Amino acid sequence: MPLSSVLVVEDDPDLLALLDMVLAGAGYRVRTAAHGAEALERVLEEMPGVILLDMRMPIMNGWEFARELQARYDHPCPIVVLTAAENADQRAAEIGAEGWLSKPFDIDDVLASVARQLAARAGGAPVAPPGA
């Protein structure tokens, strides 16, 4: 379970490509999925260090994905919710996510949030992405 790996789950291809670029640019190993079911496949291949999760998606939405992940792996890694909903913190609380980013977000906030979640997993020590 590499701590520098990020799984981005987002149905908008432009946003997905952007997050991929930004996070890869910061040195993280990024894998992507367009919906919850695809994300479960990525998780099966390898457990990521943190998951960025959109809530409203076709096929399997964020709520269903989070429930399934919990059922199969019992909270294996932190989740940061990406949402356009007004009460982002409530959406995050609903699925037991560790963080949230309200759309539209700042790129810096995305990077800071990912770094914070990975640092918390590493036991408080900041985790520098390998390429940084």
Place this chain on the structure above:
Amino acid sequence: MGRRRPWSPGRIVAVYVVLSLAWAGLTGLLVQRLFGDPRYQELVRTANRAAFVVLSSLLLYALIRRSESEVRRFGAELRSAFDNMADGLLLVDSEMRVVDANRAAVELLGTASKKDLLGPIEDWAKRFALRYPDASPVPFERYATRRALAGEAVVPYEGIMRRADGRELFVSISAAPLAGMGLAVTVIRDISAARRLEEVRDEFLATAAHELKTPLAVIKAYAQLVERRAPADAQPLAAIERQVDRLDRLVQHLLDTSRLHLEGEARRERLDLGVLAREVVDRARRGAPRHTFTVEAPAPVMVSVDRARLARVVAGLLDNSVRFSPAGGPVAVRVEVDTGEAVLSVTDHGVGIPREQQARVFERYYHAHGGGADDSAGIGLTLEVSRAIVERHGGRMTFESVAGQGSTFFVHLPLAAGA
């Protein structure tokens, strides 16, 4: 069609007096003329008196009967009007007992008959689970009927009731006293259909706002990405970001417009209004190079507020100041405690608001300065929503403005407990 009204007692007596006097006068004259013999005269007078009693009794009987049937008809008409009103009506006596109810009330509440609705109004409200839209119970002293009987003017309030069949009903309730009778009439109007329409509209707006935000997020993030890669293009990209933020704020305002009145208690956190103002001003500063922003907050001013919403209120005021001082210039923000409340003010030296337009500034969709060639476009949503947000915090918004010299908008908020 003309309708006969029942005769008043005075009118009946007057008709009786006129007819009696005419009878007495005419018959007296006739007896004198026709009968010369005094013996006959006496006899005829006695017969005449008897005939008078009989005829006047018949007349009185006819008049009273006519009057009574009119009163009965009048009552039946009132009853029919009461029963056929589209709104549910309850007649309540001074001891707060329902003494009568119309057909609409029976149908509205789904009871078997009118009898089921009669009795103390407190039991009645319990039985139909009367509560406010946020599900809190309506306290007895706030009952429309009680306030009407106490002589208070009652503004209709909205509530939820549970019909006898368990179905929930959105209602508007008001009451009015019946002058001099010690009774009040309570009006229950079914507003479920209108309410459902509102819910559909809110759902639509929420979905639309959500759908709008994803493309905004994509545009903003790409602008930031390009800005990082090509710092030379920072200025135009920063403009794109600013406009995205502004669109985002408008979307939020649209949501707030439809939603504020439906929400229960707003989410609150304790914060320093001065710190919040500085954060918002820092963001606004980047978007208005021709304006000089200053924030004066000499001491912490603690308030308990919905942070995101209040930040939008302040951002909206700054936005307006910038737009209505197109030549640039100073925009001063001041945060202080004044007569026991927190006051945030935003002052500009822009075009100001003409006196004749000042009364309408907070109206929804109204925009002062409308029509001018140098008018700054906008849908005027900001101020109306801002005021609604501030009022939900127990505060108020005011302004001072002189055309050609600029405006100051004030946000007054209660201080946080223990501040």
